[in-house]
Structures are given as C-alpha cells and as structure tokens.
Amino acid sequence: MDELANILDQTRQYAVGQLEGGSASWLTNQVVAGIGVLLLGVGLSVLGAKFARAGLTTAFVVFGGSVGMWFSNLTGFAPLICVLTGSLLIGLIGFQTFKLWIGVGAAIVFSSVAMGAFGYDQLLPHVVEYQETASLVEQTPDGKTNFTVPTISEQNNYRIRDPRVWATDFWVFLTDRDMNTANNARALGIVALLTGLCMGLIAVRWALILATSIVGTSMVTTGLATLMTHSVPDTYQAFNKNPVLLGVVVGGFLITSLVLQTLLSRKGSSDKAEPADKS
Numbered sequence: 001m002d003e004l005a006n007i008l009d010q011t012r013q014y015a016v017g018q019l020e021g022g023s024a025s026w027l028t029n030q031v032v033a034g035i036g037v038l039l040l041g042v043g044l045s046v047l048g049a050k051f052a053r054a055g056l057t058t059a060f061v062v063f064g065g066s067v068g069m070w071f072s073n074l075t076g077f078a079p080l081i082c083v084l085t086g087s088l089l090i091g092l093i094g095f096q097t098f099k100l101w102i103g104v105g106a107a108i109v110f111s112s113v114a115m116g117a118f119g120y121d122q123l124l125p126h127v128v129e130y131q132e133t134a135s136l137v138e139q140t141p142d143g144k145t146n147f148t149v150p151t152i153s154e155q156n157n158y159r160i161r162d163p164r165v166w167a168t169d170f171w172v173f174l175t176d177r178d179m180n181t182a183n184n185a186r187a188l189g190i191v192a193l194l195t196g197l198c199m200g201l202i203a204v205r206w207a208l209i210l211a212t213s214i215v216g217t218s219m220v221t222t223g224l225a226t227l228m229t230h231s232v233p234d235t236y237q238a239f240n241k242n243p244v245l246l247g248v249v250v251g252g253f254l255i256t257s258l259v260l261q262t263l264l265s266r267k268g269s270s271d272k273a274e275p276a277d278k279s
Contacts, residue, residue, distance in 0.1 A: 034224075037220075041219025106207040107194070108196070114188055209262055217257060
C-alpha cells in the first residue's frame with residue numbers, strides 16, 4: 001500500500017511539473033498549479049457532461065483558427081478570411097463528429113480505469129520488484145549486468161523521470177519476468193478500449209457522465225494533494241497512511257459528481273410536463 005501511494009505521489013509530481021515547465025509556463029509554482037487543476041476538476045465534475053459538446057466545438061473552432069492562420073502565413077492569403085474559414089470548417093467537423101470524439105475519450109478513460117484496477121491486483125508486486133532493482137542495475141556495453149549504488153541526485157532523477165520512459169522500461173522488465181501477466185494486461189487493455197469506444201458511440205450521455213466524473217475526480221484529487229503537501233503536509237501524510245479513508249473521500253466525491261451530472265444533464269422534464277398540466 002505504501003508503494004502504491006509512492007507511485008501516485010510520483011505521478012502527481014510529474015503532472016504538476018508538466019504544468020509548470022510545459023506549455024503553461026506562466027504557472028510559477030506548484031501551489032498555483034494545484035489551484036488551477038482543482039478548479040478545472042470541480043468544473044469538469046459538475047458541468048463536464050452538460051457543456052461537453054459546446055466545449056469540444058469551441059476547441060475545434062480555436063484549432064481551426066490556428067490552422068487558418070498557419071495557412072495564411074504559408075500562402076499569403078488574407079489572414080481574416082483564412083482564420084474565419086478554418087474556424088468555420090473545422091468547428092463544423094468537430095460538431096458533427098462529437099460522438100466519435102466522445103467514444104475515443106471514453107475508451108481512453110475506461111481502459112485507464114480497467115488497467116489501473118488490473119495493475120493494482122496483478123502488477124503492483126512486479127512494480128515493487130522493479131522499483132527495487134531498476135535503479136541498482138547498470139547494463140555494460142558487452143551485455144553484462146553491474147549492480148551500482150545510485151547517488152542522491154540519481155535517485156531523485158529516477159523518482160521524477162518521465163512516466164512514459166518508466167512505463168516502457170517497466171514493460172520490458174515485465175515481459176522478461178512474467179509473459180502471462182503481460183499478455184493478460186495487453187488483452188485487457190484492448191478489450192477495455194473497444195468497450196469504452198462502443199459505449200461512447202451508443203450511450204453518449206452516460207459515457208460523458210462517467211468519463212467526465214472520473215477525470216474530474218482525478219484532477220480534484222491531484223489538485224488537493226498538491227495544495228496539502230505545501231499547506232498541511234501532516235494531513236497529507238495521514239491520508240497516505242490511511243488509504244481506506246482516502247478511498248471513502250474520493251469515492252464520495254465521485255458519487256456526488258455522478259449524481260449531480262445525471263441531474264444537470266437530464267433533458268428538461270419540466271418542459272415536457274407543462275403541456276400535460278395545461279391540458
């Protein structure tokens with residue numbers, strides 16, 4: 001359980017670090033990043049399903065304007081016409097393909113949840129083993145394996161390294177040690193992706209509610225954890241040492257999000273009731 005908390009904390013540090021040093025470079029510290037993630041998570045948890053189509057279409061319109069500006073710089077055509085045309089055409093594409101993008105998003109979210117549950121049950125022991133050995137093993141050019149004691153700097157770099165690199169290295173480690181578990185993880189991931197895609201295409205509203213609630217809850221948890229590490233670190237450590245309490249809090253927020261979004265995204269039943277009352 002402590003190892004799982006350690007992994008989640010590393011993921012949180014990387015996510016906040018990306019906000020600080022990546023495209024959102026105006027975020028100067030983790031506290032501001034935590035507040036931003038928290039607010040976005042609350043908004044997504046409450047209004048994500050209700051305004052999903054408007055938000056997705058707006059994103060496509062903005063992207064279309066950027067493409068139009070790029071096309072104007074490339075060809076020398078009038079920027080205003082190119083931006084408006086790009087926004088209109090790509091925005092229309094986003095609006096008409098709304099179900100497809102919801103299916104893709106639902107597939108990613110649901111497969112992540114399925115893989116997370118499978119990883120906790122089947123992969124965590126391998127993760128513990130990998131964490132204990134990976135930083136101590138060094139491969140020489142002639143193929144021999146040397147065991148070295150990493151420096152403090154190397155240990156810190158190892159803990160906060162890119163999760164994509166970590167995942168690639170861990171997958172190689174897993175396939176070498178336990179091919180059956182690796183094959184089961186691969187099969188589960190593919191099935192979960194296809195199931196999420198089908199659900200997103202067939203039951204758009206429910207897929208939206210589930211996906212936005214899960215993602216929003218994750219963002220709220222990440223934002224609160226970031227703020228707590230800086231303002232009330234003792235409380236943060238207490239939550240880490242009591243995963244049952246943490247699960248109850250997170251689960252309660254998720255259920256609340258699901259209920260609120262179900263009510264807010266419901267098509268106006270009051271409008272349907274008015275003609276019946278008049279008659």
